[in-house]
Amino acid sequence: MSDTTSPTDKEGRICEHCEKVGQYPTCEQCDIPLRDGHLRRAHTLEKADQTFTCNQCSDSVPLRHHDPLPATGDRELCPPCAEDFGVCDHCNLYDDELRSTETGRELCPECAIELDYYDCEVCTTLIDSGTYCGDHRDDDADDDIDGLHGYSYKPTPVFHGIGPCYLGLELEVNVPYGHLSDRISDTDDILNGLGYLKEDSSIDYGFELVTHPMAYRWALASFPWHLLDQLDLAGCSGDGNGLHVHISRAAFAGPCHVFRWMKFVYRNSSAVQTLARRSSGYAAFRDSERHNIKHSCKGTYCAPRDSAINTQPRHTFELRVFASSLEIRHVQAALAFADASVAYTRDLTVTDITARSGWTWTTFTQWLRTRPQYAPLTAELEDLACAC
Template sequence: MTTPVDDIVRCGDCGNATTTPVHISRWQTVCDDCADLYHCTSCGLLSYTTSLTDEEARICEHSERTGQYSTCDRCDILLRDGHLCRAHTLGQAFTCNGCSDSVPLRRHDPLPATCDRQLCPACAEDFDLCDHCDLYDDELRGTETGRELCPECATELGYYDCEDCTTLIDSGTYCDDHRDDDDDVDGLHGYSYKPAPVFHGIGPRYLGLELEVNVPYGHLSDRISDTNDTLNGLGYLKEDSSIDYGFELVTHPMAYRWALASFPWHLLDQLDLAGCSGDGNGLHVHISRAAFAGPCHVFRWMKFVYRNSPAVQTLARRSSGYAAFRDSERHNIKRSCKGTYWAPRDSAINTQPGHTFELRVFASSLNVRHVQAALAFADASVAYTRDLTVTDITARGGWTWPAFARWLRTRPQYAPLTAELEDLACAC
């Protein structure tokens, strides 16, 4: 059967005759071979070139120009609204740098529209919240403590790569998975060594001492041996990157009264006579979380320490970036007590350990009274704030340093702290 001439159409693209023309528009018709086209979802016309949108639609160039579409920064898919803005922080309203809109954002809110960075929903799923700054990022890195940090925060907090993997660590050479504590030499354990705790004395208010000690060059092995012999299992020695040549002496948890009576205090004199020192290093006291009556007690204690930072630093004999009193931590004490805020590890009070609070403020020392006063302050400050009432705080200045000093004078068990305060002239 012969096809009528009237049904034969010339392809507007290749010029060949076709009996099954495809009408692209009122002005152009093409053959099947050239009809590798798509219907534009927006205007309904066929088009050679279409672009995929975030809604899996295809639009022509004209619709793309007139529809106010933008392109995902990662995959080139078209989208009407962006989904991510690095300038938006949880719980507060921030202004988008591009459109000047103020957008409040909470943790479970959808990602906001932005003029800073345009992302389609599929790409936005790769972004998550940094555990330090609470901002979205697609390059989060895991730390050996389980936190996820963006590159900026990892750098700011002093993290770096384990030499055997990509896990972020903040001290030492290897992460826990690649550190071989069986290779400990002469009784000096690796940084992450943490045996099962042995509790001494009556709790639940237990204290753990960490004392960083410098050792004269060439004498490390002897001092390690002597110190371990004297400790007799009460503590152990660890490496620490902040010590040029020496060790960190770590005790098992001790009740304060037990520590005063039973810790081998003559060990500090022995180390001092052997030329060791605490110069330039820190003394940290871990306080068991079980010592606190609840979140309100933690709040009163942390508030007391931060409100009296000048007196605390005088007592501690140092003001250090390794034990910083920052406004950001002071303003977020309530969130820290609730477990919704991760203060940096180098804060005056490190809240990251799971079972303790680490009071990091003190300068290291081999002076017995200095160390006893540090333990006494840790214990006394927790005991003092335990029963503080609103009336005590508002009407009697309960959060002030003089009120604390008056309370101390009636408790002779804290004599090392009282004597230290009197010598430092910060007891009144």
């Protein structure tokens, strides 16, 4: 067979020389080398009519243009969307929530859990041993400097009021420069053992006020609410910071109750964020967490710590959505929502959901109006004009 400019003849076969040197033709659409002309035509025709749906942008992408790129969570991505993702160094799948280890590896959340990595006590670097990453290994997290404890300080909890629903308040407070020692001393005196103050890397200059677990009714009656007014008068603020509420896992009747509660919060994310006065990446409502609620309840999925509901603590769920504030009603409304949402979803039935719009924010706010103990929340909702 004589040499030609093409490695194939009209039947799609290749000459002995081209076969010997591996000069195979390629698919005109995807550039895959194909040895046989008939196979080449079949391959091209097969891909011509097939598409896949990108799980990120929802576009339908012809396979003759691109093969799907595999991502975590059984997702498939088109190449433009994959540019915003990284590749996990363990499973080699694309992921948009990669975490860095102190050795420089980038891991998806699932692989981090599988490989027994966890957070450094000071920052978000993943470590597989000890308490701190290399940058913070010399930190003494238990130092008590002028009443301010290290980030990892966790005393034995002291429970106040009648459970089983106990709430733990974490309030991030900014302090005017030069006045930290005085504000720590004043706050410690007023708390009188009900809580303690901790360092937190998200606060430029100030502290995180953490309470021991309190029943909601006990908190309304016995927490020293005048402390917030005093901090405000001293020039402190919650601006730019967060207010987190820990809810005891013992408050839930079981996994189905947890499912109903999480589902309710995520389904009403817009109204919850309006109530919380912020939408933040530190308390994110992600589709991945919403889609995995069932697995979270079973303990087979662990959402990132910065999710709207942090499920990582062993004994609590951390509701992270609220903006910090020194206004008493804002803080009381946050505690009220935590308690009320758990109570509301405890006895929510399938009939309530399907026939009585039980998932909706409107039905929840109507339920609130018949329960005067949640007056701070009702008043806050009316002011925010998000009660229907």
